[in-house]
Amino acid sequence: MNFYAPFCLPFIVGAAVMFAVVAGKWSVWLWRLPRADKLRIARGLPSAATLRATGEVIGESLLHRRIFRIDPLLGYMHMSLAFGWFLLIAVGWAETIAHLGLRFVPLQGHVFFKYFATGLPHKPFFDLVMDLLLLFVLSGVALAWGKRFCSKALGMRRTTRHVVGDRIALSALWFIFPARLVAESTTCALYGGGGFLTGTLGTWMHDHISVMALMNLETAAWWIYSSALGLFFVAMPFSRYMHIFTEVPLIFLRHYRLQSGEKESSYDRFQVEACSRCGICIDPCQLQSVLGVDDVQSVYFLRDRRYGMLRREVADNCLMCGRCVEKCPVNIDLNTLRLNSRDAMHNVPDERRYDYFRGLDRSQGAGKVGYFAGCMTLLTPRTLTAMERIFTAAGDEVWWADREGGVCCGRPLKLAGETDSARRMMRYNTELFRKHGITTLVTSCPICLKVFREDYDLDGIEVLHHSEYILRLLETRRLTPDRRTTRYTYHDPCELGRGSGIYEAPRTVIEAVGELLEPAATRENAPCCGSSVANTAISDTQQLQIARTVTAELEDTGAEVVVTACPLCKKALGRGTTRPVADLAEIVAESLN
């Protein structure tokens, strides 16, 4: 049997280009990985990580389970296209084998099997299954068309604005399966066979269209089908559809513990090109929903970075609240990628700026428990005095790291991309903590907490947020505040909640001194207060606009006092509401007798 017809040419060329480009890209990215990452891959390959990664590839790249959690219909759309197409290919191969046994069949022979198999006896089972699968994929295509006109029905308020390359690939993709339906149906009309879909349509065509016209239509339909495939394949590695293949190695590399860091690395390419530009990150972004800023969201950031057209205005305009990270179906490490882009743009260390470090130690007291207020707590001294009362009541001797002034934890500079300067501060503080021999480090600032836990080398020193520290005091009955009838509501700070995974401790503490009322969006879904130090692009007025939407939700709970556990959030919320805003430490200190 000869598996060649002229219409196969666009497909063959397209597939060849696609495989060559994808293979080329991956080889370069893998080759450029640092040695340590290559070792991780070598160690991971023969381990259980490979099995786990395979499981995740099936769950995510084919079934798209994470999208189902966002919206079932949206999940179905992605699954029918990915899993449906995969099954069409897999069952198609099985069909070829069933007909011809195990022998070499060129790629186009599998893909256009219906065209070449007209002389073979019919296998109704495969006709039925292949038609079912085609219908499955077509239902996804129909939903994708529908999503263009009414994205809300699929749980998305806004969708991505696409670049030209994406539009070409998208249009080609939309034509592939309808073209396949028509092509297979005309072949069935001429030669019989086919299942409930192609067979029925073919019979109808046979009855209504002349044989000459059908023959012309058959050639045209197969040409269109092959051209749509070819066009899609050529566009694929240069468009958002690169994610189809890139998500697979990304999942494996992630299981081998490769990570993006504060400096750009080759591994980032896998993350950047694994973005499908589905646009799920747009809706959670408050810059979009509150301020109407619609060109800085993660999808656009990754797009601009991928094509080498990233501007500072886009890289810097992000609260890094992590709301989009929670929703990303590909689990891309969006914040880290943005950080290392900022590093590439802003990291200009100036050694002279840090001369003041010398002989700066103004710490006070001696104790195994160290307290680091941080710049923002020094600007919200009610929190500081409340912590002092709590330490006294608990009987802990405290070493005050920075009450009389100190060096910043480094996170604001790190977030701004001035990584090397941030490292200088981190080194200074680490030495300071070590010199004074503390074993516990308490901070009331989640921004400091995150950098202490993730970037400092503090082996032997336990780092606690004050919510955790207070909770521990309550549990060991070293602190016994009165429970009153005050109704509180709690705002989750980004760096504490999504950033450090601390949701329970502050809530338990609040419930120990009063009643806790949860706002509509809370925990992983909590909004950002708007004053994030990570955003150097928006104005005070815009920060306030965001704060007002957040405080409106908090006020709707009917609580008398708004509680938070971050000095920056406290300042931000305070200017958005007339209700009292208090730090967790304040309400505990007030309840001490």
Place this chain on the structure above:
Amino acid sequence: MKKTIIIGSGVAGMQTALCLAERGIEPLIIEKESEPGGKLRGWHVLFPSFTPAEEVLGELRHRVREQGIEVMTNAEAVGLTPQSVTLADGRQLTGDAVVLTSGFTLFDARIKEEYGYGIYDNVFTSADIERMMAEGRVTKADGTAPQRIAFLHCVGSRDEKVCQQHCSRVCCITGVKQAMEMKRLFPGAEVFNFYMDIRMFGPGYEEMYREAQQRCNIHFVRGRISEAAPTLDGRVQIKAEDTLTGRPLRMSVDMLVLLVGMRANDDNASLAASAGLKQAPSGFLEPRDLFLRSTESSTEGIFYAGTVTAPKNIGETLAEASATADAVAKFLEK
């Protein structure tokens, strides 16, 4: 006889009422506090002449009484139209025109938590100092005399962080005035003024500023205080930057005085909404025209006088109130 309702019995309200009465128009003043007088009540002396505030306020009060002008106290306006004012208790007053002279709201210094007002002893506002001076007893929290005093300008003015972008105008000269009074009360004390700009816009102000520096030896440091902290002996430690020398600076003071600014009146939003009045982004009410119709609101029959439209000093307020009465009279003649 035509009747005009005046909301607020501060200097603007009383002056408008007096000028209207002179033209044979019957004014009715409503005041939400239990006593008339507005913000000037409890103020000690006025810049730049050190005239006792009571001299001005007392005279206005006396003339209002003499003219038999009705002042309704404990009456809070919650809504208005050009012909009526609704009170919080539900009563409705009717008239032929309404003048809004409800003034400003003093910036709450506790919002600038980093300065420690309401947290540490010995942090005061300019309003506290004025009250203490009027009561004739200015001391630290423990009752002793201060040795070193720092004034901080622009607390709640020209500060985007607390959503107050405007300049309150009068705090600069108030800072100079209070610093000179402090120096007079405590000749041995060191007095500092921390400022970002000194705006001496009125007659005699610049001369007073010069006198404060040359004769009274008051120190002016260009730089805002970034934060304040308590010391063990009950003083206040402040951190600032002297931006003229480019050096960070820290010092302990016995008293920190925050020169709090004028915020748009908290009631402006609801009143504006009830009568369709235009509110500027700053929260102050916007006159129909800044130049030729600066005492009229965007709604025919509703007029403004005083700080309901922008920060003003006493002299400007009194002059504007006369102009407002003039505009009201012309409107009622029509």
